[in-house]
Amino acid sequence: MAEEPQKTLKVAHKAFEHFQHGLATGEWNQFFDMLTEDFSFWFPMGKFHGLNEGKEKAREFFQYVSQAYKNGLFVTLDRVTSNETTVVFEFRDEGMLFGELYKNRVAVSFDVRGDKICGYREYFGSDGKSN
Amino acid sequence: MAEEPQKTLKVAHKAFEHFQHGLATGEWNQFFDMLTEDFSFWFPMGKFHGLNEGKEKAREFFQYVSQAYKNGLFVTLDRVTSNETTVVFEFRDEGMLFGELYKNRVAVSFDVRGDKICGYREYFGSDGKSN
Numbered sequence: 001m002a003e004e005p006q007k008t009l010k011v012a013h014k015a016f017e018h019f020q021h022g023l024a025t026g027e028w029n030q031f032f033d034m035l036t037e038d039f040s041f042w043f044p045m046g047k048f049h050g051l052n053e054g055k056e057k058a059r060e061f062f063q064y065v066s067q068a069y070k071n072g073l074f075v076t077l078d079r080v081t082s083n084e085t086t087v088v089f090e091f092r093d094e095g096m097l098f099g100e101l102y103k104n105r106v107a108v109s110f111d112v113r114g115d116k117i118c119g120y121r122e123y124f125g126s127d128g129k130s131n
Numbered sequence: 132m133a134e135e136p137q138k139t140l141k142v143a144h145k146a147f148e149h150f151q152h153g154l155a156t157g158e159w160n161q162f163f164d165m166l167t168e169d170f171s172f173w174f175p176m177g178k179f180h181g182l183n184e185g186k187e188k189a190r191e192f193f194q195y196v197s198q199a200y201k202n203g204l205f206v207t208l209d210r211v212t213s214n215e216t217t218v219v220f221e222f223r224d225e226g227m228l229f230g231e232l233y234k235n236r237v238a239v240s241f242d243v244r245g246d247k248i249c250g251y252r253e254y255f256g257s258d259g260k261s262n
Binding site: 044045079083130 | 210
């Protein structure tokens with residue numbers, strides 16, 4: 001395998017570890033450090049539905065996520081696929097959302113530029129009640 | 132790149148072409164021919180929410196899909212990622228759902244076994260109204 005796809009995978013795995021840590025603990029600084037200034041993300045629903053542009057928007061979003069899942073959201077990683085610039089993580093998650101049991105199946109697709117993440121798209125595979 | 136991941140990609144691309152053709156036209160036979168007998172799929176919502184097991188269940192599902200989008204559902208493929216056994220397609224789709232404009236962002240993750248698809252997971256990235 002060429003060097004580039006391997007490097008892309010390595011950067012994305014590191015970012016995903018920090019993403020997972022952020023969801024579990026509410027500590028997002030390591031994840032934020034890996035985002036480009038022009039980072040953008042797509043989210044499937046609610047207040048952040050659609051395209052969200054800029055790192056500040058990301059900070060706002062992840063702070064909101066950690067308020068919603070204040071005791072943490074816990075991830076079980078099932079599968080990773082990649083190409084030269086993009087890495088998709090399929091996982092299940094579970095936690096308490098504003099005090100109610102929440103479970104979902106999720107795919108997140110990270111775009112890598114250099115040693116940072118310049119964008120991601122999130123997709124839901126279930127209904128928030130089962131995974 | 133090793134032979135196996137390339138073969139996996141090739142099989143999945145062929146299946147995805149048939150999947151796309153089925154969505155656009157309602158003709159699913161070429162896609163069904165590429166599914167293993169023990170094929171299973173996960174769907175995010177509605178009547179087929181969760182895990183659906185067996186090729187017959189798949190036939191029922193795709194016939195239902197083509198009744199719902201009777202003038203076709205049209206796919207724009209954005210991105211493909213893969214590993215040795217799995218290929219993820221990120222796309223946007225658009226069509227008329229029971230007569231109303233429907234748009235979504237979607238990720239489907241195909242599992243390949245030999246020259247067939249043995250399972251897939253579907254994830255939604257938007258709300259059915261925008262993509």
